[in-house]
Amino acid sequence: MNLAHVHIVNNSRACARGDLAMARAWRLLCFHLHNDARTIAIVPELPDLAILADAFHAALSGRNLVAAEALGPLTVRGTPTELAGFSGQRLERFHRRGKFLWLEFDRDRIAINAMLTGRLQLAQTPAAKRPQKTLFVMRFGSRPDDTGPRTDAAEWTFDAGWIPKPEATPEVRYRDPTQMGKIYLLPHGMDRTVPGAGEDEMGPDADDPNLTLDVWRSRIRSHPGELKNLLRNQAFVAGIGNAYSDEILHAARLQPFRKRGSLAPEEVDELYAAMRSTLSSAIATLRERVPPTFETEVRDFLAVHNRGGQDCPRCGKRITQTEAGGFVTSYCRHCQR
Numbered sequence: 001m002n003l004a005h006v007h008i009v010n011n012s013r014a015c016a017r018g019d020l021a022m023a024r025a026w027r028l029l030c031f032h033l034h035n036d037a038r039t040i041a042i043v044p045e046l047p048d049l050a051i052l053a054d055a056f057h058a059a060l061s062g063r064n065l066v067a068a069e070a071l072g073p074l075t076v077r078g079t080p081t082e083l084a085g086f087s088g089q090r091l092e093r094f095h096r097r098g099k100f101l102w103l104e105f106d107r108d109r110i111a112i113n114a115m116l117t118g119r120l121q122l123a124q125t126p127a128a129k130r131p132q133k134t135l136f137v138m139r140f141g142s143r144p145d146d147t148g149p150r151t152d153a154a155e156w157t158f159d160a161g162w163i164p165k166p167e168a169t170p171e172v173r174y175r176d177p178t179q180m181g182k183i184y185l186l187p188h189g190m191d192r193t194v195p196g197a198g199e200d201e202m203g204p205d206a207d208d209p210n211l212t213l214d215v216w217r218s219r220i221r222s223h224p225g226e227l228k229n230l231l232r233n234q235a236f237v238a239g240i241g242n243a244y245s246d247e248i249l250h251a252a253r254l255q256p257f258r259k260r261g262s263l264a265p266e267e268v269d270e271l272y273a274a275m276r277s278t279l280s281s282a283i284a285t286l287r288e289r290v291p292p293t294f295e296t297e298v299r300d301f302l303a304v305h306n307r308g309g310q311d312c313p314r315c316g317k318r319i320t321q322t323e324a325g326g327f328v329t330s331y332c333r334h335c336q337r
């Protein structure tokens, strides 16, 4: 039963009883459900997570974890004892690999796979209001030895106003309305599988400097199939999902359902160049637009994804959109070949 159906059935039942307050409550509930459903389309990808990793590393590394709370037991893979063991550990590094975020403490590690609707908030103080559906919280201590910007932080984060003050005790809150995301506790010496993060499941990151044009040319040879699926295949190249695959293909002027085998050698090279330029320009935009509300996904600057029926920014003709396979694919039939 879909949400619209729930809405209609329950609304008519409530109205049949003449219970207007009930009908109003249902309308309100359904409004929130629809809003949550709409966020499902906005899945974090490499540019979103790259911003988050840079920012959270700059804000939190060098601080000790004071306490962690698992409010949504389904979200956390690990035991309460393991979770308690993180208290007092210093966060050394917060980084991204593919669509995963990694927190490296001085002894143990945490991996986060936000999946569809998982979002991380950086709260300057524990007193800041927690978002609804907060399922996991990490409270960090002050940075007593703070002497200005961290030398290992990304340059764009230097002097950012949202970096918590040295004496602050910031919190990271993980919220997830669909509860599909997972947080993996990885105590040192424990062999807990993180599905999707294995070395054989994940190719090089799409922005990895070691993924040179030559490496790309040789890797792409062993991956047949349609171009959109190819870009979304984490084993081929990691970090790209539904939205940025559409953007990259538009930039490369290639149609999403073209087969890799039909590409001329220069088209293989154009696809590589488009991947790099699309991701780096998205990251540059998001650095300006996202902080300090890291829990919101900014997508309004995209050229084609989710813009079916609108004008193509390159040729002015109508953007085509399909939902084949259960996900949105948007492209321009006129200037993508």
Ligand SMILES: [Zn+2]
Residues within 6 Å of the ligand: 312, 313, 314, 315, 316, 317, 332, 333, 334, 335, 336
């Ligand atoms: Zn076009």
